[in-house]
Amino acid sequence: xxxxxxxxxxxxxxxxxxxxxxxxxxxxxxxxxxxxxxxxxxxxxxxxxxxxxxxxxxxxxxxxxxxxxxxxxxxxxxxxxxxxxxxxxxxxxxxxxxxxxxxxxxxxxxxxxxxxxxxxxxxxxxxxxxxxxxxxxxxxxxxxxxxxxxxxxxxxxxxxxxxxxxxxxxxxxxxxxxxxxxxxxxxxxxxxxxxxxxxxxxxxxxxxxxxxxxxxxxxxxxxxxxxxxxxxxxxxxxxxxxxxxxxxxxxxxxxxxxxxxxxxxxxxxxxxxxxxxxxxxxxxxxxxxxxxxxxxxxxxxxxxxxxxxxxxxxxxxxxxxxxxxxxxxxxxxxxxxxxxxxxxxxxxxxxxxxxxxxxxxxxxxxxxxxxxxxxxxxxxxxxxxxxxxxxxxxx
Amino acid sequence: xxxxxxxxxxxxxxxxxxxxxxxxxxxxxxxxxxxxxxxxxxxxxxxxxxxxxxxxxxxxxxxxxxxxxxxxxxxxxxxxxxxxxxxxxxxxxxxxxxxxxxxxxxxxxxxxxxxxxxxxxxxxxxxxxxxxxxxxxxxxxxxxxxxxxxxxxxxxxxxxxxxxxxxxxxxxxxxxxxxxxxxxxxxxxxxxxxxxxxxxxxxxxxxxxxxxxxxxxxxxxxxxxxxxxxxxxxxxxxxxxxxxxxxxxxxxxxxxxxxxxxxxxxxxxxxxxxxxxxxxxxxxxxxxxxxxxxxxxxxxxxxxxxxxxxxxxxxxxxxxxxxxxxxxxxxxxxxxxxxxxxxxxxxxxxxxxxxxxxxxxxxxxxxxxxxxxxxxx
Numbered sequence: 001x002x003x004x005x006x007x008x009x010x011x012x013x014x015x016x017x018x019x020x021x022x023x024x025x026x027x028x029x030x031x032x033x034x035x036x037x038x039x040x041x042x043x044x045x046x047x048x049x050x051x052x053x054x055x056x057x058x059x060x061x062x063x064x065x066x067x068x069x070x071x072x073x074x075x076x077x078x079x080x081x082x083x084x085x086x087x088x089x090x091x092x093x094x095x096x097x098x099x100x101x102x103x104x105x106x107x108x109x110x111x112x113x114x115x116x117x118x119x120x121x122x123x124x125x126x127x128x129x130x131x132x133x134x135x136x137x138x139x140x141x142x143x144x145x146x147x148x149x150x151x152x153x154x155x156x157x158x159x160x161x162x163x164x165x166x167x168x169x170x171x172x173x174x175x176x177x178x179x180x181x182x183x184x185x186x187x188x189x190x191x192x193x194x195x196x197x198x199x200x201x202x203x204x205x206x207x208x209x210x211x212x213x214x215x216x217x218x219x220x221x222x223x224x225x226x227x228x229x230x231x232x233x234x235x236x237x238x239x240x241x242x243x244x245x246x247x248x249x250x251x252x253x254x255x256x257x258x259x260x261x262x263x264x265x266x267x268x269x270x271x272x273x274x275x276x277x278x279x280x281x282x283x284x285x286x287x288x289x290x291x292x293x294x295x296x297x298x299x300x301x302x303x304x305x306x307x308x309x310x311x312x313x314x315x316x317x318x319x320x321x322x323x324x325x326x327x328x329x330x331x332x333x334x335x336x337x338x339x340x341x342x343x344x345x346x347x348x349x350x351x352x353x354x355x356x357x358x359x360x361x362x363x364x365x366x367x368x369x370x371x372x373x374x375x376x377x378x379x380x381x382x383x384x385x386x387x388x389x390x391x392x393x394x395x
Numbered sequence: 396x397x398x399x400x401x402x403x404x405x406x407x408x409x410x411x412x413x414x415x416x417x418x419x420x421x422x423x424x425x426x427x428x429x430x431x432x433x434x435x436x437x438x439x440x441x442x443x444x445x446x447x448x449x450x451x452x453x454x455x456x457x458x459x460x461x462x463x464x465x466x467x468x469x470x471x472x473x474x475x476x477x478x479x480x481x482x483x484x485x486x487x488x489x490x491x492x493x494x495x496x497x498x499x500x501x502x503x504x505x506x507x508x509x510x511x512x513x514x515x516x517x518x519x520x521x522x523x524x525x526x527x528x529x530x531x532x533x534x535x536x537x538x539x540x541x542x543x544x545x546x547x548x549x550x551x552x553x554x555x556x557x558x559x560x561x562x563x564x565x566x567x568x569x570x571x572x573x574x575x576x577x578x579x580x581x582x583x584x585x586x587x588x589x590x591x592x593x594x595x596x597x598x599x600x601x602x603x604x605x606x607x608x609x610x611x612x613x614x615x616x617x618x619x620x621x622x623x624x625x626x627x628x629x630x631x632x633x634x635x636x637x638x639x640x641x642x643x644x645x646x647x648x649x650x651x652x653x654x655x656x657x658x659x660x661x662x663x664x665x666x667x668x669x670x671x672x673x674x675x676x677x678x679x680x681x682x683x684x685x686x687x688x689x690x691x692x693x694x695x696x697x698x699x700x701x702x703x704x705x706x707x708x709x710x711x712x713x714x715x716x717x718x719x720x721x722x723x724x725x726x727x728x729x730x731x732x733x734x735x736x737x738x739x740x741x742x743x744x745x746x747x748x749x750x751x752x753x754x755x756x757x758x759x760x761x762x763x764x765x766x767x768x769x770x771x772x
Contacts, residue, residue, distance in 0.1 A: 051740070056507040064739055246516055314396055377408045377622060379445025384749075384758035 062281030063386045088112060088277070089143040091209060106208040110145035112136055113204035121168065121198060123242035125253030126235070126329065128201060129171030134258050134329055135280070136205040137179045141263040142276045142332065144215045145207025147179060153187040155200040168199060179258030181205065213267060217294030219274045222365035225341045226291075226299070227334045229262060229348050230255065230356040231307040232284055233326035237315050248318065250311045257330030262353045266332075269347030270340035278332050282386050284360075285324040287333055288371045289385050295335075298364035299371045301383065305360045325386040335363065402621030403444075411626040412449055418633045422453035429455045429585050429722045430632055433575065434592035435462030435750030436620055442759040444622040450629070457722030458745075458752030460574055461592055463539045464491050465744040465751040466675040467567045469708035472497030475536045475565060477704060478697065479510035485528060487521035488536035489543075490514045491748045496741055498708045502536070518550035518564075525554070525562035534697050535564045542594040544568045544686060545659035548666035551688070551695050565697035568686035569673060571595045572603050577681045579611050583723040588632045590625070591617035593647045598663075600655030601645045608641040619647040666692055674707055677716030677744035714743035719752050726756040733757055 050072035058065040075084060082090045089112035114135040121128040133150065140147040152172065156165065176183055238254040240246065259278060267273055275294075279287040284306070292299045308316075308323045316323045330353060336344045341359065348354030364372070371383040422428050432438055438458040441447065447456065460466055476497050479486035486502065493502040493514055506512040511531075515521050518535050525533035537547045547564060554562045571592055578584065591604055596617045607615045614635040618628030628646040635641060645651050666689060673685025688696040697703070710716060713736075715729035726732050726745065736742035738754050745753035 054504070054507040056503050058503070058739075245520075310396060317396065317399065373445070375443075375445035376403065376405045377412075377444055377446070377449060378405070379447070379449040381442055381445040381448065381759040 061386070062286055066281075087143065088139040089145065089207070091143055091145075107211040108145075108209040110140045110143040110207040110209055111204070112139040112143070112207075113202060114139060115200065115202045117197060117200050118239065119197065120239075120242055121164070123239050123254055125238055126256030127168065127171045128199060129168040130175045130256050131329060132201040132203045133172055133175035133179060133181070134256050136203040137175075137181055137258040137260055138278045138329075138332075140205050140207035141258070141260040142278055143207065143209070144213040144263075144267065144276070145209045146264070147181045147205055147207045147258070147260045149184045149206045150176065150181050151185045151187075151204045152183060153202040153204075154189065155196050155202075156188070156190045157196040157198055158190060158193040160198055164199065168201070175258060179260055181258075181260075212271075215273065215275055217275050217291070220291075220295040220297065220335055220363055221274075221337065222297060222363050223338055224274055224335050224363040225338055225359055226288075226301070226361040226363070227336060227341070227344055227348065227357055228279075228284065228307065228360045229259075229332045229334075229354040230330075231309045231312065232279070232328060232331070233308060233312045233316060233323035235329040236283070236326035237312050237323075239327075240319075241315065246319070248315055250315050252309070252311050252315060255328055255330035257353050259330065259332050259353065262348065262351050263332060265347045265351055266334060266344055266354075270334075270336045270344035272337050272340055273344065274335040274337070276332055276334045278330075279328050281327050283323070283325045283327055284333065285322070285371070285383050286386055288361075288383060289369075291333075291335070292369040292371050295363060296367060296369055298366040298368055299361060300364050300374065301361035301371065302374045304374075304376045305358055307356055307358055307360075324383065333360075399621070402619070402623045404623065407623055408626060411623065411630055415454075415626065415630050415633060416451055418630065418637055419451040419454060420633075420637060424453060427453045427455040428587055428636075429457050430588045430590065430629070431457040431459045431578075431586050431722060432590040432618075432625075433459040433461040433571065434590075434595065435465065435748065436594065437461070437590060437592070437618065437625060438752060438755050439750045440620050440622065441625055442755045444625075445759075446622065446625065447759075454629075455722070457586060458719075458726075458755060459589075460578065460675065460678060460720045460744075461540070461571065461595075462748050462750040463543075463567075463569055464489075464495050464748035466569060466574075466677060467492070467495060467538050468674045468676045469496075469498050469710075470674075470704075470706050471565070471567050472501065473499065473708065474703040474705060475502060475534075476500065476505045476510070478534050478536075478565065478701060479505050479512050481532070481701075483530075484532040484534055485511045485513060485524055486534050486536060487513050487515045487518075487524065489516075489538060491750075492536060492538045495747045518547045519553075522550050522554055522559065522562055525559050526557075529561060531561060532701075533562050534701075535562070536567070537564050538567045540569055540571050540592070540595045541598040541659075541663065544663050544667065545598060545656075548662040551666050551692055552662065554695055555692065560694075563695050563697040563700050564688065566667070566685075566687055568667065569675065569681075569684055570669065570686065571599070572606075573669075573681050573684040574675065574678070575604075575607070577675070577678050577684065578721055579607075579613075581678075581717070581721045583718065584721040586613065586722055588613055588636060589615040590628050590632070591615045591643075593617060593619050593624075593650065596645075596647065596651040596655065598656050598659045601643050601651055601653050602655075604643045608643060612641055614641045614644070616644045617647050617651055619650065665689075675744075676710060676747075677714070677720050679717070710744070711742050716743040716745045716753075719745050726753040729753070 059069045089110040092109045116132045118128050137147040234255040238252045241248055277287050288299045348357035372380050373383045374380050502512045521535040601617055604615050607613050616628040616631045618624050631644050667686035668689050669683045670685045670687050672680040674680045693699040713731040715724050718724040731742050736746050741747045745751040
């Protein structure tokens with residue numbers, strides 16, 4: 001589904017673009033517009049459960065608000081057999097007579113797309129271009145596919161320096177080489193100044209699913225183990241600090257990386273791997289909630305096992321943000337059967353991208369789709385679902 | 396992490412917990428020992444560490460009104476939304492205050508319909524915005540106890556010194572002692588002791604709480620925010636109760652002095668003065684419960700500078716926040732809890748911020764029937 005990398009951030013005061021058409025009382029104007037709209041007879045009727053009247057930043061943050069928007073507006077209008085699964089990549093069967101089938105040993109294609117806006121466009125450890133490639137590559141890899149072809153669509157704001165485009169394009173090329181994916185088509189649009197914030201990228205990718213690789217939440221069993229390929233929260237905190245609003249300097253780099261090879265190594269070592277995802281927006285916490293809902297079992301995490309780099313932990317501590325809620329762009333979370341846990345960990349740790357891989361929890365026999373966290377003190381609590389974007393707390 | 400990990404040592408926590416269980420007085424299940432942690436930061440820390448699942452069953456922690464975002468009245472948020480919606484204005488506030496719902500949405504909702512609302516991390520950031528945007532009115536929506544009031548006061552003093560004409564503050568600052576008095580005056584309170592707030596006490600000291608033992612015969616222990624701080628404070632409270640003592644004790648001695656921080660107190664009283672009444676969401680009007688700017692600083696007072704609706708909006712009828720705040724009801728005993736009132740669409744004060752009693756309960760324990768044992772089979 002769509003990714004919105006842009007956390008709310010105050011605009012740079014010096015570069016603030018005023019909107020000349022803003023009415024005196026926008027809220028009143030917006031209410032009037034809404035009333036006019038609701039008087040039109042052919043307007044689609046709003047779902048009674050979805051009460052929002054306008055999009056807020058929370059709708060793009062990957063939490064409950066995003067889920068509600070997707071379900072009540074998008075699925076309501078064009079839901080279907082594949083889309084309703086709400087997977088990051090759709091798995092599409094190839095026809096029996098397909099030449100791909102015979103030439104590549106593939107049974108299915110994986111298809112995914114993702115949009116990218118990020119402020120600032122360059123941050124320690126990554127950039128808009130790198131993110132745009134890795135995001136889609138990782139969605140394909142997590143579906144068990146070999147990421148193969150990529151399309152890139154640019155929406156560019158008038159006045160953007162060509163040098164910016166060169167930088168983004170260079171990062172795209174480097175990441176694509178690293179991910180071993182071929183860029184095969186694309187599109188370019190330029191919009192008027194103010195209609196976009198710099199450069200927006202959309203990537204769509206196709207991957208080949210080798211025959212025999214079958215992943216799915218329905219395969220998950222109680223007692224299966226949860227593996228995380230490395231530390232949490234590096235990407236989200238790197239971007240948050242790079243914005244400069246917080247005046248915190250710390251050596252935190254985004255983990256943004258293509259996960260195709262790491263995932264392939266895992267699937268070779270642990271062929272009965274049940275399920276894989278990359279914990280992006282909403283962090284490991286959001287992903288575990290999705291896992292619990294998909295597996296229809298409780299998920300147990302042990303806080304002491306959760307890997308967080310000291311600088312990320314300190315920054316989160318200062319801001320009152322839970323690293324479990326912070327985005328990653330180069331980590332995977334895998335559910336593996338107990339018998340393959342050691343082999344899976346060894347395979348992950350043999351790659352530089354997975355050298356800090358750890359066992360963080362397990363699937364409970366309990367059927368309620370909740371996530372429980374065992375604290376270092378032996379206490380337990382529910383792991384909360386992030387609401388909206390992480391905002392620093394006041395005290 | 397240095398100076399943090401020392402206060403999160405699992406072995407020391409286990410030993411403190413064993414002492415707490417050993418010294419817990421015998422109580423029947425229908426008459427638990429109710430102790431209130433006043434501060435929202437404590438509520439958050441207690442739940443994050445999973446302490447409720449480790450404490451004796453007959454020891455009940457009542458989550459108090461010490462979340463300033465939660466107690467900010469609806470009408471004040473409506474005023475802020477009106478201010479934010481003016482074309483000329485930029486409204487600045489702290490992160491979680493932007494989410495608090497008014498009667499017509501939150502500041503984040505106002506932002507989505509075009510208002511210029513910015514989340515800042517310090518009131519000085521708002522002052523800097525006023526300097527770089529001389530053609531705009533920059534209003535800081537100030538929320539907080541004595542913890543944040545000194546920084547806001549210092550910002551206002553600086554704005555006056557630098558002669559910045561387009562900066563003002565909409566003060567919703569609240570004071571902890573009047574809040575505690577309001578809770579103790581409420582009928583139905585079954586509280587038998589308090590964990591006193593840590594950060595507020597850094598400013599005001601431990602002395603202002605003497606009325607709790609002296610007038611109400613209840614013990615109070617001021618606590619830090621780490622799990623070991625809170626467990627030790629609980630043990631100190633149990634010791635007072637079992638030994639028949641009743642005092643103000645200070646567990647958070649590494650930060651809290653008996654008379655607090657004189658510089659911080661001085662700048663608060665230089666800039667602010669107590670209001671006769673300030674309505675706290677969930678508690679109603681609290682005598683002396685809020686701070687407004689002194690007349691000398693009227694030029695920086697958004698209430699003086701702009702004409703605001705200033706309407707008081709009653710709490711929704713379904714809300715049981717008042718009873719939750721005095722420990723008469725648990726969050727899940729409120730009919731609206733987790734149904735009409737959720738963190739996404741909070742109805743009452745206690746659900747507004749992650750530090751509110753109901754929000755913490757919703758996030759961390761609302762399906763209490765599910766125990767770890769059950770889940771682990």
